[in-house]
Amino acid sequence: MNNEVNDIIDEWPQPKPIFVKSLELPDMVPELLTPKLYDFCEDVSNDTHSSIANCAVPLLCALGAIIGSKVGIFAEQNSNYFEVANLWGIVLGDASTRKSPAADIMKSYLQDIEHSYAAENANIELQYYHDLEVKQKNLKQLSKSTSPNSMQIAQLSAEVNALISNGCPKKRLLTSDSTIEKLQMLMLANPRGIIFYKDEITSLFNELRSEIKDTYRTFLMESHKSFSGFNIDRIGRGSIHIPRINLSMFGTAQTQLFKDIINQWYGKYKVDGFFARISLITVSKRLPPRKLKPPLNPDIRDYMTKLMLELDQYRPEDSISKHGMRTNSAGILGLTLSVKAQELFNQYSYKLDTLLDSDNIQSELLKAHLAKQPSTVLKLALILHLVDNHDTFSPIQINDATMIRALAWSEYLYPHLVFMYSATSMIENPAEVTMALAILRKIAENKITNGMTISMIIKKNWSQFNDKALIEEGMNVLVNHDWIEMVNSDTSLGGFPTIKIHVNPKAAALLLDEGDYIAKSKGHYKTKYLDMLSTLS
Numbered sequence: 001m002n003n004e005v006n007d008i009i010d011e012w013p014q015p016k017p018i019f020v021k022s023l024e025l026p027d028m029v030p031e032l033l034t035p036k037l038y039d040f041c042e043d044v045s046n047d048t049h050s051s052i053a054n055c056a057v058p059l060l061c062a063l064g065a066i067i068g069s070k071v072g073i074f075a076e077q078n079s080n081y082f083e084v085a086n087l088w089g090i091v092l093g094d095a096s097t098r099k100s101p102a103a104d105i106m107k108s109y110l111q112d113i114e115h116s117y118a119a120e121n122a123n124i125e126l127q128y129y130h131d132l133e134v135k136q137k138n139l140k141q142l143s144k145s146t147s148p149n150s151m152q153i154a155q156l157s158a159e160v161n162a163l164i165s166n167g168c169p170k171k172r173l174l175t176s177d178s179t180i181e182k183l184q185m186l187m188l189a190n191p192r193g194i195i196f197y198k199d200e201i202t203s204l205f206n207e208l209r210s211e212i213k214d215t216y217r218t219f220l221m222e223s224h225k226s227f228s229g230f231n232i233d234r235i236g237r238g239s240i241h242i243p244r245i246n247l248s249m250f251g252t253a254q255t256q257l258f259k260d261i262i263n264q265w266y267g268k269y270k271v272d273g274f275f276a277r278i279s280l281i282t283v284s285k286r287l288p289p290r291k292l293k294p295p296l297n298p299d300i301r302d303y304m305t306k307l308m309l310e311l312d313q314y315r316p317e318d319s320i321s322k323h324g325m326r327t328n329s330a331g332i333l334g335l336t337l338s339v340k341a342q343e344l345f346n347q348y349s350y351k352l353d354t355l356l357d358s359d360n361i362q363s364e365l366l367k368a369h370l371a372k373q374p375s376t377v378l379k380l381a382l383i384l385h386l387v388d389n390h391d392t393f394s395p396i397q398i399n400d401a402t403m404i405r406a407l408a409w410s411e412y413l414y415p416h417l418v419f420m421y422s423a424t425s426m427i428e429n430p431a432e433v434t435m436a437l438a439i440l441r442k443i444a445e446n447k448i449t450n451g452m453t454i455s456m457i458i459k460k461n462w463s464q465f466n467d468k469a470l471i472e473e474g475m476n477v478l479v480n481h482d483w484i485e486m487v488n489s490d491t492s493l494g495g496f497p498t499i500k501i502h503v504n505p506k507a508a509a510l511l512l513d514e515g516d517y518i519a520k521s522k523g524h525y526k527t528k529y530l531d532m533l534s535t536l537s
Contacts (some may be wrong), residue, residue, distance in 0.1 A: 038306030193246030201251025435474030
């Protein structure tokens with residue numbers, strides 16, 4: 001600590017940037033998708049003036065829903081660990097990021113597929129009303145019989161009530177505003193699965209936090225398991241067994257509203273695994289203004305229409321490539337990994353388990369989410385493989401290039417997950433570093449000036465500036481980085497000794513830009529598989 005103030009600017013050292021931890025959200029690179037999928041997302045991005053990820057997340061969820069539980073993937077050759085293609089995804093951002101228009105375009109493609117079911121659904125509807133009319137007629141005749149059989153009447157009456165209650169079992173793919181009861185009936189009629197899309201999806205999560213909705217929350221969580229069945233017991237209407245439940249989901253949300261939901265949900269349910277099932281979460285970025293809208297690509301839009309229709313019509317049980325495919329316990333055919341793909345997946349799983357067993361991640365919610373990432377990797381590998389081979393739907397093994405893409409997604413998503421859970425746990429900077437940055441901001445605003453003492457600062461009653469010891473630690477950080485000096489007051493004429501702040505004269509120019517006094521680090525964000533993507537081009 002000095003006793004004299006040096007005002008000669010050339011004799012002051014250059015202030016050194018203060019090191020802080022930061023997880024910057026990465027941009028989506030083309031290699032995360034197959035070339036044509038990326039071209040399509042780029043076209044939607046040009047159309048809606050939104051980020052590539054705004055299209056990529058709902059696109060992958062939509063493709064996964066179309067594939068549904070028709071086919072799956074085994075994690076290992078001799079293992080029963082099995083996944084199907086359904087994904088839950090959400091795009092976060094404020095209104096300026098234009099996240100909804102891109103999602104609405106994906107919704108329109110799903111609606112087009114549903115329109116292709118019109119003729120089939122007309123026949124289903126005719127059969128349904130014919131069956132209902134016949135059963136009602138038979139029930140009426142039995143009831144009027146001179147010697148009615150009460151057991152037959154009861155059975156037929158139950159069948160009629162079930163038909164009316166369950167509704168016409170039309171072929172469906174998409175729903176946007178169904179009650180949970182209606183969603184269950186849709187799944188009963190559509191064992192492949194259903195995709196639920198909702199703009200501003202936080203309204204659904206708020207509804208699920210109600211005490212009376214706990215059974216709904218349980219059903220939604222079960223439906224993510226994809227190929228397991230579900231029993232519904234309804235008072236006065238008997239029981240229903242849905243042989244296979246499979247829900248895909250995507251939506252949009254305001255970032256802060258969603259983070260608030262995370263906090264409130266954790267306060268009530270702790271780590272119940274619900275949000276860990278939202279496999280694809282990205283935080284949307286606002287694009288800079290543009291003068292001209294780029295021309296759109298009708299060929300890539302035609303490709304997407306053709307791809308989705310072919311995936312919709314894909315029946316693995318009818319495919320010549322089914323020979324050699326295993327089935328899981330529910331009878332669903334499954335693809336397997338090639339030797340190289342298996343090695344990559346095993347290495348990734350081992351390193352993830354090591355990370356989860358360490359103390360590097362403090363958030364229980366983030367740990368729960370990362371623990372489900374191998375499931376996400378397998379689902380993405382399955383989707384990307386079928387997209388790459390949609391013309392023949394062969395071979396039946398997923399190669400290493402597809403696995404690298406899927407693994408790179410886990411790295412791309414990681415900082416987005418950390419950001420989402422930052423309300424409960426973030427990779428935090430030491431308290432003294434945070435305080436040092438707060439002091440620098442006050443200096444930049446000319447609110448902390450030469451000659452001020454720590455006591456004078458505390459009397460200002462500024463937020464964050466009420467802990468004398470912490471302020472002293474923050475000052476020490478700034479002294480060590482040559483931003484300030486702490487100078488002893490002159491007591492030769494009497495008075496109590498005080499320590500006053502003197503700001504480096506070279507600081508003024510640097511403090512105009514926060515980037516000049518903060519050096520950022522990506523924390524423990526790794527890019528091994530993202531780096532490997534360059535080998536795929």
